[in-house]
Amino acid sequence: CYCHFTSPIRRYPDLVVHRVLKLQLAYEQLGGKDALVRMPRLIGKGRESLPRILPQICRACSDAERAADAASHATQKIKIAQYYEDRLGERYAGTVSWVSSMGLFVRLDLTQVEGLVSIKSLGNEWFEFDEDALTLTGADTGTRYELGQRVIIEVSRVNTTRGHLDFKLIH
Known part of the structure; x- marks a missing residue:
């Protein structure tokens, strides 16, 4: 019932999840006919519709998150080293x-x-x-x-x- 992402790098995955949830809610609350009318607005249409490009979106989002995690980890290691720089001995x-x-x-x-x-x-x-x-x-x-x-x-x-x-x- 609830989906929340906290990291700025996850904003686009959050948007994708919300689009899918909105489509599912439209089917459940409005019925299939009205949901089909709203579908292009919710998930696009044709070659650029969400179901067609979702694998590429997922790959790009995963790659971006891995890069952000690696950068974060490297930055933490540098800050830790700076902290211990004055603690030699x-x-x-x-x-x-x-x-x-x-x-x-x-x-x-x-x-x-x-x-x-x-x-x-x-x-x-x-x-x-x-x-x-x-x-x-x-x-x-x-x-x-x-x-x-x-x-x-x-x-x-x-x-x-x-x-x-x-x-x-x-x-």
């Missing part, structure tokens, strides 16, 4: 949120921001990456890092242009 508690052959991704408790503890910064020993278990295990010491592990990190480097945070593992 500060320590924070967090949780290992992902493990890869590159190192550990840590999500900070305070801001829910993620940064990378590079495998190079873990020390001079060789770390074996287990892709199935998502763990890094030190060949010499047996030190193991895994998802969900609680850690203390230090902000070691910030790249505001790319929106990247690099962390150094403290504990």
Whole structure:
């Protein structure tokens, strides 16, 4: 009974949905004959009618929304990096949120921001990456890092242009 889109990028999809709803309401409340009379005004006619161009409209709207989401995400990463730029050397508690052959991704408790503890910064020993278990295990010491592990990190480097945070593992 109710349809609402909040983002400015969704205004055109909102318009399309309302056109379809108005046509359906016309059929239900006025009957098929009167709805047919109103149909060209509601959804167009011929080659440019809504049913004919709807696949292209949907594709274009989806593409535009994906582009807007990507831009929004990139902007947020840059603003977060700017926030942490003045906090180099500060320590924070967090949780290992992902493990890869590159190192550990840590999500900070305070801001829910993620940064990378590079495998190079873990020390001079060789770390074996287990892709199935998502763990890094030190060949010499047996030190193991895994998802969900609680850690203390230090902000070691910030790249505001790319929106990247690099962390150094403290504990």
